[in-house]
Each structure stands twice: as structure tokens, then as C-alpha cells.
Amino acid sequence: MGIRLLAGREFTDWDTASSERVVIINEALAKKLYPDGQSIGTRLTGVYGTINCKVVGVAGSARLMGIDDVQPEVYFPYTQGLPDSFSFIARAPGKSPDFIAAARKAIRDADGFQPIAEANYVENYIDRSMTRPRSLAALVSGFAFLGYLLVLVGVYGAISHAVNGRIREYGIRLAMGAEPLKLWRKAILSSLPPLLAGIAAGAFLAWYAGRLLQSEAQGVNTGDPAALILFSLALLITALASGAFASRRILRVDPITVLRHE
Secondary structure, three states, rough: OOEEEEEOOOOOOOOOOOOEEEEEHHHHHHHHHHOOOOOOEEEEEEEEEEEOOOEEEEEEEOOOOOOOOOOOEEEEEHHHHHOOOHHHHHHHHOOOHHHHHHHHHHHHHOOOOOOOOOOOHHHHHHHHHHHHHHHHHHHHHHHHHHHHHHHHHHHHHHHHHHHOOOOHHHHHHHOOOOOOOHHHHHHHHHHHHHHHHHHHHHHHHHHHHHHHHHHOOOOOOOOOOHHHHHHHHHHHHHHHHEEEEEEEHHHHHHHHHHHOOO
């Protein structure tokens, strides 16, 4: 698989069921358990039901496709006890059905009585394992988009209602010499304090919800304040644009008509 041995030794024919139990750990697990770097020769417990295993090597950490962070891994020799089932991974250039057929033939040639549950590409296994997280991400994104639309509709409706309730006031001000653009700008800015308060509360709740998700789901990263700031600014700009569109009626107020109704 192209994973290099960084320290210690590889497994040998001397690692049998009657010899001392040994394991090889990857670099990610070595850094986690042994920050001082002294992992070779130490004892590891609780590995596949084994009470005590000796660490004889440290291998490089493999980075899987679609997963940013490396995972702690433990390798043990199959000569010290086979599980009920296990998998073979073969590395080959490209993707061709001939590789799978050749792998099946190699297993049959070695032992024709061994059942083969499935033979597939690693990419397909990873895609299959990511189906549920992707579906959940799409569902959450859909609800987030609906929430975004509700914000825009709510801002538009609230400001539009407020402007309609003050049309007479705006007409009188225009008749007394007020400029329509200034009134329009003032109506937009009057909606800024509640928008800022709502966005600040939403950003805090989003950060807190992310912390909860981080404790339940692996790979959730909540340590990016720039994302929260960016999304908050985008929401503020679009909300102000919605408010400006809702209050555009001020620019069309006819002061003569308003005074005639008075």
C-alpha cells in the first residue's frame, strides 16, 4: 500500500501464535499515546481482545480519500491468530475489472474453499460509507436554506408592514421638504439594530450547536470563526437588501395625495 515503516521492524516469520504478541502502530497513534516518541518496546493493551502486546514498529499514517484527518491504526500479524473474517487490499494502477478477476483467481488458487464475500474498489467502499453522512448534510443544508428564506421573508414582511403604517408620516415629511432618499435610507438603517441582535444570537447558537455536534459526530469542525463571520455578514447584507426592497415604497409616496386624505 506504499505505507513506509518509520521506526522499529516489520513482522517476521518468528511472530507466531506461540511467540510474544506484537503490533505495529501508525504515526498518528504513536503521537497520541507517546508524545515523547518512545513507542518501540512499550506495551499496548486491549488490542483485538489481546491482553498485552508489544509495539515493535511505527508505520506512516495513511490518509483516506475524502477524509482530511488521519486515523489511529493498529496492525497485527495474522500468524498470531486469524479473526473469523478478514480483508485483502491490493494496490494496482488504474481501475479495470481485470484486477478484480485476477484477485479472485489468486484467492481461489491459494485456497479454493475460501468464500469471497465481495471484491470491489476501495473508492466504492468509501463512497458507500459516506452515503449516510452526505444525506444528513444535504438534509441539514436544506433546512438551513429554508431558514435563510424565512429570514428574508420575515425581514421583508416586517419592514414592509412598518413602512405601510407610516406612509402618512412619510407623506407629511416629504411635503415639508424631506428628501425621499434620506427617508428611505433612514427606514433601512432603523432595521439594523434588531438585525444585528438576531444575527449575533443566531451565530452564538450555531457555534453552540456545532460544539454539541462535535461531541457526537466525528469530523465536525467548529474552530473556524471566519466561517461564522462570513456567513453572518452575508446574512446581514442580504437582509438589508431585502429591507431596502421592502421599503422602496417610500420613493413612490405622493405627498399631495397623502395631504388630500388628511
